[in-house]
Each structure stands twice: as C-alpha cells, then as structure tokens.
Amino acid sequence: MAVKLNQSEQVVLEILQKTGADELAADFAKTGLPTRRNEAYHYSDLKMLLGNVPALATSSKSTSASLVSIEGAYRILIVNGEVQISDEPPAGVVVSTSKGGVVEPENDIIAQLNSALTKETLNIDLQGSPETIIHIDRRYEGEASHINDGVELYILDNSNATIIETFSGSNEAHLSNSASKVILGRKAKATHIMVDLSGEKLRHLQSVQYELNESALLHSLIIHKGSKLARTQLFAKFIGENAHADFAGLILGAKEQHSDISINIEHNVANTTSSENYKSVVLDRAKAIFQGKILVAKDAQKTDAAMKHQGLMLSDDAQILVKPELEIYADDVICGHGATCGQIDEDSLFYLMSRGIEKQQAKSMLIRAFLAELFDEIKIEALKEALISVADEWLEA
C-alpha cells in the first residue's frame, strides 16, 4: 500500500525520475522517506524532520581554508559532490574517481538515494604505511542545495592508514547525503575519523560502511558537532577472523539540534572482537540519539563485543535517547552493553571551585574530562590536538 507523499518526498521522487533511477523511484513512490514506524528511524522520523529539499547541487569552488587543519596532512577536497584533486598524493596513496555512488544500500533508503544520486566517487587505495594523514575535506558550498557525495577507501593487505573526513561549508540549508565505504584488507590497520562541522542550518545524512577482512584492525570515530539535523548510520561487517574494531563516537548537541548516530555491527565470522564507545553531551533543547545494534551470526563463535553509551545532560530541556540491541545466534560469545546518563557531578564541581576555579571553567574542565577517553585513543598527536580543539571550540561557544 502506497503512502501519501509529502512535498519533500514529491521533490525527491521527481529528482529520482529525472535522474533515471526508475526502479528506486518506483520503490520510493510506495514508501517515501523513513518514518518512526521504521525501527531504524524510530527516533529520527525523516518524513517529519527533513524539511525542504533544495535543487541538486551544481559545481562550486571552495577557496576557504579548512575548518580543521592538520599539520602535514594530504588534503583532497570534494565540493558539492565534485572531487577536486590538486596535489600529488604521497607515496602509497593512489587517488582516482569513479562514476556513481559507492555504498551498498543495505535496504536503506537514504543509502540507496545516495548511491543513485552521487555522480562521482572518490577512490583512494592505501598501500604500505603512508605516514601522511589523509584529509578528505567534504564541502557544501554556495546557496542551499541538495548534495550527494561518496568516498571509497581501500586499505590494502598489511597496510596502515589514517584518514579524517570533515564536513563543512556555507551556512545554508543544504541537504547533504554522503557515504563512505572503508574496506580493510588482511592485517590492514586503519584509523578513520569523520567530523561534521557543518553550519547550523544544514541537514546532514551519512552512511558509513566498513568491511573487515582477516586480522584487520579498525579504529572508527564519528563526531557530530554541526548541522541542525545530523544522522550517521554505520554498517560494519566482520568478514575475516581475528579482526578487531573500536567504534567510537561523540555527539555535541546544542540549541535545537537533532543528532543521531545509529550503528549496526555484524560479527559474521568466528574470533572477532569489537568495542563500541559512544558519548553524547547536550545542552539547550538539543536531542541526541544513539542506537547500537550488534549482530552475532550463528557461526561467529568467540565473538567479544562490549558496547556503551555515556550521556552528559547540561540542561533540563535537552534529551538523550539510547537504544542498545544485541542479536546473538552463536552460543559461545561475550557481548555486553551499558548506558549511563547524568549531569555534571556536583561534588567534582565543588571541589574544583573550592580551589578558586570559576564555575564555567570548572564545568569545561569536567566536560573535557568526560570526553578525554575518546581523544586519548587517538595516537597521532596532530590529529588528537585538532579534535580536541573542535571540542574546545564547542565548549567555548
């Protein structure tokens, strides 16, 4: 039974029809955008929240400096979906582009839309151990537009790479739908960081896919700071034994922000381990959502996964919604989850103030302390500094 499409959905449907994505258009006409009745979008009803869908982006130049500057990083710009490579990549880094989108849609309409509407994907192959940090600077520039972009990273066998993706641009009511796919080869190691620093009018939807082959080692960190509406959905698949991943994330929410990180971790083979460590700090009337789903397949014996979310509420009107889910089909696994939510500890605040530190500074120190664990995991000092300064700017604002 088809639903009645609202105006935003009509626009999306027309875009799909014009693009020639007929099959998807036919599906979309039946379902529209996900609503609260869709379990994965229960707390982020996009039909209600998305609002106006602007025209598809046209190419745009960006001359402004990056919001995050990492010393010595190799930077590639993607401006309104268009890949702009200006510098010669460092040794071991092969950069190219391909037509079309990148993520495999997982029956998810947002990922499917990205896949259908992305014109060009940035492909990066990383081989060896390039010491250079790869910075993918994704920009949404110019007037409000609807932007789809994609990145595919392939960390080859035995290679080791550090990649940061930042999202920023003009403070207009853009609708961005971005995708990243990261494949880790055998014994590959990667640190992959995504930071949304977009302006406060932006609607930012993001799909991230990970594939971990045998003995791969991943550290993933997602930071939501910008955007009026931000939603990252993460799909990770363990497909090789003895792989390990640390998934981490942080929502910094203020004003009326709606910020959602939803992760889906699949342990499909035996002897893989993961940790999921997410935090949210909210003030004003902001809403943070964390949904964490871990699936352990029937043959994935000896899986060890530990998920936690910790929330810090800095105002009475802010909200944190947390939903952990474990779906376990194997019988010899260790799988746990925990969630805490609290305010700034009054005793700690009093202790700091009793030494002469002003209330606001004492609070900042305690919030930094709450976040420290996430940043301490970043072993590259320049990167860690850059991320701490992102959090510091938020604290000072």
Place this chain on the structure above:
Amino acid sequence: MSNMLEIKDLHVKVEDKEILKGVNLTIPKGETHAIMGRNGSGKSTLSYVMAGKEGYEITKGEILLDGENILELEPNERAVKGLFLAFQYPIEIPGVATMTFLKAAMNAQRKARGEEELLTPDFMREVKSAAKMLEIDSAMLKRALNVGFSGGEKKRAEILQMALLKPKMCVFDETDSGLDIDALKIVSQGVNALRDANRSMLIITHYQRLLNYIVPDVVHVFSNGKIVKSGDKSLALELEKHGYAQYDEST
C-alpha cells in the same frame, strides 16, 4: 583586624534538620585551632558551609573571613580570598590531569588578584619544590586528579595544593583519617612548615593523634552542632582519656 576567622551564632539546616545550632568561633591571625568531636556531631558540615558547598540552608549567623562576610560568595570567590579546605575525601576526577588542575587553580587565583598568568617553568619549579617537601613522587603528579591515589597520597596532594595556593585560612577536615603514622608525620611536617604569623588554621578531627604533630593553640570541643568547651592543648588529651560523653547534651 586581628581576627582571621569569626563565626557568629551560625545555624545551618540540611533538609529541615538543624545540624549546626549556634556555632561561635574566633581564630586570630597566626593561630592554629582544633575542633574535636565525635562522628556525626556536625564538624564536616561546618567545614563544607565555610567552603560554600551547596545543599546547606543557613538560617542564622555569619562567617567573617578577615572581617568580610563570605556566606554570599561562591566557593571559588572564597578560595581566592584565601580560604582553603583540605577535604576529608578528596574527589577523584578521571580525565583531569593533576598538573592541569594545579595550574588552573593557581592561575584562577592569580587572575582574581589581578596578576599575570604563571609561566610554565615557574609553575613547574613551584610544584617541584612543594612536592619535594611532601615527599610526593613526580609520577603521581602525572596521573589524573586523585585517581588511583592511596589515602595518604590524596591527603599529601591536598597539602600540596595548599602549599601552592598559599591561603591565609586553612581548614583541615579529618585530614588524619586513613593515614598511617609515616604519612601522618609527612602531612604534619608539611602543615607545620606553612604555619606563620599571617596564616591561621583550623584542624577538625575526632582523634587527638594528629594534634601530637600539629600542636594547636586552642582546642574546642564540638558536640551536637556547637562548640561546648574551649581550652588549651591539654583539653585534647583529656578528651582522648575520658571521651566525649560528658559533653553530650542531656536534653
């Protein structure tokens, strides 16, 4: 003004229960006083009220620090005016480096006095020399604030803070609790080294033991929310011998 601290007829309630019932206490500049009383007599409440902790309703009375009523001030404002409370249970704060904290506290107080921020080398020098006096290992200073510190290390860290912040009125809330005899000696030496004519101290304890090492000028007996007797240091020995029962109110 020759009095550092004057507490006048202080009445304090916690959740409708009166805990302090008319405390009067005057400590002249340069003197060290001790308050002794059994657990639950309201001693710790007195120290928290002095430092400005929330959750206490002051129904009557005032606290003057160097002649100025401090009851309306925030805890940090009291601290920059020279009040220091050594906590019975120093708070563990994971994620805040001890050195970062020390520097923030020293600079906050300098800022309030209109002084420049400390330069790092000067800061390091001050911390090192204070740490040496208190036999504090530099590895301890590299940890998060009070996290994983033993009881004795926590108390020494409190005295270290005191030495760096140079307060004029120091309050020690059960500083001897959880200390073995060696730690007690080190802490006492640290405190004694800081005694001078412009600094007053108030030692809150329920054992006489600490007062063997930090010898007070005046001892006060605290019972049922107020000071019921004052005398010289021999009062402490007498309390140790005969206990507090004789001071319990018959009402």
